[in-house]
Amino acid sequence: MPKKQISVVAAVIENDQNELLCALRSPDMSLPNLWEFPGGKVEAGEDLQTAIEREISEELHCNIKAGDVFHRHVHEYDAFIVELICIQAELISGEPVATEHAKLLWLTPDLFSSLNWAPADVPAVEELMAKASLS
Numbered sequence: 001m002p003k004k005q006i007s008v009v010a011a012v013i014e015n016d017q018n019e020l021l022c023a024l025r026s027p028d029m030s031l032p033n034l035w036e037f038p039g040g041k042v043e044a045g046e047d048l049q050t051a052i053e054r055e056i057s058e059e060l061h062c063n064i065k066a067g068d069v070f071h072r073h074v075h076e077y078d079a080f081i082v083e084l085i086c087i088q089a090e091l092i093s094g095e096p097v098a099t100e101h102a103k104l105l106w107l108t109p110d111l112f113s114s115l116n117w118a119p120a121d122v123p124a125v126e127e128l129m130a131k132a133s134l135s
């Protein structure tokens with residue numbers, strides 16, 4: 001049987017210290033104990049911006065304004081295929097709270113290699129690190 005493919009939106013939220021919000025998946029989530037950009041599956045009929053704004057409000061209890069998609073990458077896991085769609089975002093109200101994640105961390109991209117990332121995120125992480133090293 002072909003593997004299921006899911007579309008997942010992930011928010012790259014930057015604060016005014018050039019730090020990006022990173023989230024640690026908890027031991028009881030799929031892909032446990034790996035770092036990611038917070039987000040989740042796009043629901044049927046939903047546009048990407050609506051999906052990421054909804055996911056962040058549900059998961060982190062704060063509000064973001066979604067900007068542009070800056071990275072798309074298809075990754076094949078053993079059990080499924082994910083299209084990871086990374087979207088730039090700005091925090092517009094509230095402070096992120098970890099309701100499902102084990103931890104949240106604001107980190108500058110030069111330190112991203114110190115985290116153990118979900119495999120699908122590695123190309124986006126590398127792009128963000130490369131971009132930060134040029135600025």
Ligand SMILES: Nc1nc2c([nH]c(=O)n2[C@H]2C[C@H](O)[C@@H](COP(=O)(O)OP(=O)(O)OP(=O)(O)O)O2)c(=O)[nH]1
Pocket residue numbers: 008009010030031035036037038039040041042082084118119120121
């Ligand atoms: N949110 C998010 N998920 C990611 C990333 N990288 C990556 O491989 N994934 C995978 C982990 C999950 O298998 C899937 C997203 O599912 P999820 O469990 O976070 O999303 P969800 O809240 O909509 O799903 P569910 O718990 O209702 O099943 O994509 C990432 O950067 N962010």
